Amino acid sequence: MQDALMFDPRETAAPDSLPPRQPASTLEGLDARGKREFNKLHKRLRRQVGNAIIDYGMIHEGDRVMVCLSGGKDSYTLLEILRNLQRNAPVAFSLVAVNLDQKQPGFPEHVLPEYLEGTGVEYHILERDTYSVVKEKTPEGKTTCALCSRLRRGSLYGFAEEIGATKVALGHHREDILETLFLNMFFGGSLKAMPPKLLSDDGRNMVIRPLAYCREADIAEFARLMDFPIIPCNLCGSQPNLQRQVVKEMLADWEKTHPGRLESMFKAVTKVAPSQLADRELFDFAGLEEKQTRMQADRIDILNQ
């Protein structure tokens, strides 16, 4: 059996200095107060990632964690925080960064290898021309994201197996999870979001989302201060996912007018009461009479004692 011991963020060293990595001009330009704020932010992200890893048993002794790196703020942050935790974690695990080059026109191929060389992390650039497939298969005027994501997932999951990765780490954060929850409710007629840990349908890959507890705004600020070389996500020329954008704005608006609401909604995702919903698969409503009879019989027994 695998060692069940996982990170304890209390055992990790306090980040009293800036994280060791290649020089970053924004960080270097911070005054003392800015550095304190940055350290607080870094510590918060690390604590939240550590807690998510513990709560969901995401990483175990000997795991080889493949971090999917898109070149966006979330995946850079994920890799950076995992590298940091790796140095102090009470269990040994390895990291391998993988970027899928989907052959979108204008993709700056040099950016990620240059960045990754500087980190010393093992990495692979996987080249798959999913862009052409998506363009060819998607009818004019239809959005390309569904097919593109499916192809990307297939390529990355297959590659994870090839390189012996035991976990596939994705950079989804708290807002991604909540947006998905609302999108599924609004358009999918189901109450489901994005789980922090997931076994793929064919049982081949274990997917983890260590940023599940992290706020998007914190990640954006961290990425800005770290000067990550962000690759724009609109290279495919696809329309942005309008429905997701609308939900994103709705959540941002709520957070502004009712601070703490997103926090509460996220807690709700972790605290589900099947008997208070209406899913007959999840809760045995038909068996309530039987349960009532049992409970009444138990009460009578107690009264007769």
Ligand code: SF4
């Ligand atoms: S925005 Fe472009 S690259 Fe991203 S999922 Fe959609 S089609 Fe794919």
